[in-house]
Amino acid sequence: MRIKFLGGTRQVGKSGVLVRGERTSLLLDYGVMLSREEPGFPIHVQPKQVDATILTHAHLDHSGALPMLYINGGVPLITTNLTFELTELLIEDFIGLSGFYLPYEYIDMLNMRRYLKKVSFNEHIEFKDSVIEFYEGGHLPGAGSVLIRLDGKTILYTGDVNARKTALLRGAKIDFGEVDIVITESTYALQEHPNREKVEKSFVEYAREIVEGGGTLLVPAFAVGRAQEIAIVLYKANFKYNVYMDGMALDANEILLRHGEYVRDLNSLAKALNWVKKVGGWKDRKRIVNEPCVIISPAGMLVGGAAAFYNQRISKDPKNGISFVSYQVKGTPGRQLLEEKVALINGRPRKVSADIKHFHFSSHSGRSELFDMIKRLKGNPVIFTMHGEEENCVQFAKDLKEKFGLEAVAPKIGGEYEL
Numbered sequence: 337m338r339i340k341f342l343g344g345t346r347q348v349g350k351s352g353v354l355v356r357g358e359r360t361s362l363l364l365d366y367g368v369m370l371s372r373e374e375p376g377f378p379i380h381v382q383p384k385q386v387d388a389t390i391l392t393h394a395h396l397d398h399s400g401a402l403p404m405l406y407i408n409g410g411v412p413l414i415t416t417n418l419t420f421e422l423t424e425l426l427i428e429d430f431i432g433l434s435g436f437y438l439p440y441e442y443i444d445m446l447n448m449r450r451y452l453k454k455v456s457f458n459e460h461i462e463f464k465d466s467v468i469e470f471y472e473g474g475h476l477p478g479a480g481s482v483l484i485r486l487d488g489k490t491i492l493y494t495g496d497v498n499a500r501k502t503a504l505l506r507g508a509k510i511d512f513g514e515v516d517i518v519i520t521e522s523t524y525a526l527q528e529h530p531n532r533e534k535v536e537k538s539f540v541e542y543a544r545e546i547v548e549g550g551g552t553l554l555v556p557a558f559a560v561g562r563a564q565e566i567a568i569v570l571y572k573a574n575f576k577y578n579v580y581m582d583g584m585a586l587d588a589n590e591i592l593l594r595h596g597e598y599v600r601d602l603n604s605l606a607k608a609l610n611w612v613k614k615v616g617g618w619k620d621r622k623r624i625v626n627e628p629c630v631i632i633s634p635a636g637m638l639v640g641g642a643a644a645f646y647n648q649r650i651s652k653d654p655k656n657g658i659s660f661v662s663y664q665v666k667g668t669p670g671r672q673l674l675e676e677k678v679a680l681i682n683g684r685p686r687k688v689s690a691d692i693k694h695f696h697f698s699s700h701s702g703r704s705e706l707f708d709m710i711k712r713l714k715g716n717p718v719i720f721t722m723h724g725e726e727e728n729c730v731q732f733a734k735d736l737k738e739k740f741g742l743e744a745v746a747p748k749i750g751g752e753y754e755l
């Protein structure tokens with residue numbers, strides 16, 4: 337069996353792994369790199385080199401390049417039905433934002449639907465020589481880790497995982513038993529996460545402070561997952577001021593409410609989403625930037641979306657706040673704002689006066705959780721670390737060698753391994 341890393345190596349973005357067995361080739365995720373205006377793509381694969389694609393979750397860094405395989409025909413696409421619906425939502429928006437740079441069109445994305453092979457958690461699909469099992473990933477609604485049995489070997493591809501439960505999701509499965517090959521994410525391989533409840537509490541306190549000081553708090557949040565989680569956190573804390581939600585998060589709400597089996601508590605999700613006020617359009621947007629309130633809006637890293645508008649309007653006033661509630665990838669406007677307090681306003685970089693804070697709501701396992709998952713594995717798996725900044729992937733592999741005596745590698749892009 338050969339495993340080739342097409343992207344997402346020593347970086348976060350454009351994940352793609354090609355697993356080639358004797359008779360069956362599987363493509364695991366095929367995403368894009370989003371940090372610049374022009375998206376980056378993983379190494380190209382011909383559709384004829386692939387028998388099926390397996391998609392762990394909807395985030396564009398895992399899904400955004402998939403339509404390239406569906407331009408003339410396609411191959412089975414194995415994923416959960418929720419992931420598929422969310423993927424269509426995110427790619428459609430991506431085409432609207434970056435269509436000029438994309439080697440595919442809307443119609444190619446629609447074509448993927450014909451090839452969907454749905455799988456649920458704790459279920460398996462037999463495909464050619466392989467058996468493919470999906471397990472709860474805890475990272476995003478519908479997100480799964482994948483166990484693949486092929487040519488006598490068992491491969492665990494974690495996708496993005498979060499072992500700890502959140503206000504929105506149950507934690508990931510962490511017991512995989514006997515495995516020969518592990519391809520694991522490494523986003524927070526070198527960092528421990530703070531206690532989640534404390535993070536939630538300090539976020540709510542901060543929101544209260546800003547609003548009681550007469551300010552507007554912008555919470556740039558991913559449309560899927562984090563936006564809804566923040567709504568639940570504020571709702572459960574009996575937050576008594578107006579909370580608005582905007583943009584694609586509202587479309588994601590509709591989809592999530594139809595797939596209640598993927599969230600931890602559908603009832604509290606439904607109540608919180610009913611409680612937040614929906615932004616109807618530009619008239620609302622222009623009004624609420626002058627209102628003491630909380631605005632939850634994509635994009636989570638300020639790459640487009642209504643959040644980019646809100647940022648321009650509220651960042652000049654010191655009584656306002658911007659609270660980041662997710663990881664900010666290098667090179668994004670969000671990272672720049674967080675590190676340098678600089679935002680592009682009317683096309684020009686400007687120092688902002690609003691208060692900027694980061695709250696560590698992660699949807700990834702931290703160091704202890706990643707090690708715990710590896711420790712529980714039986715056998716002597718070979719481990720590949722990916723989906724993390726270079727230092728994280730390299731050091732994580734080193735640590736795994738030292739701690740557990742396992743063969744562990746941080747592959748480079750294009751790296752190919754015979755196993």
Ligand SMILES: [Zn+2]
Pocket residue numbers: 393395475476496
């Ligand atoms: Zn993700």
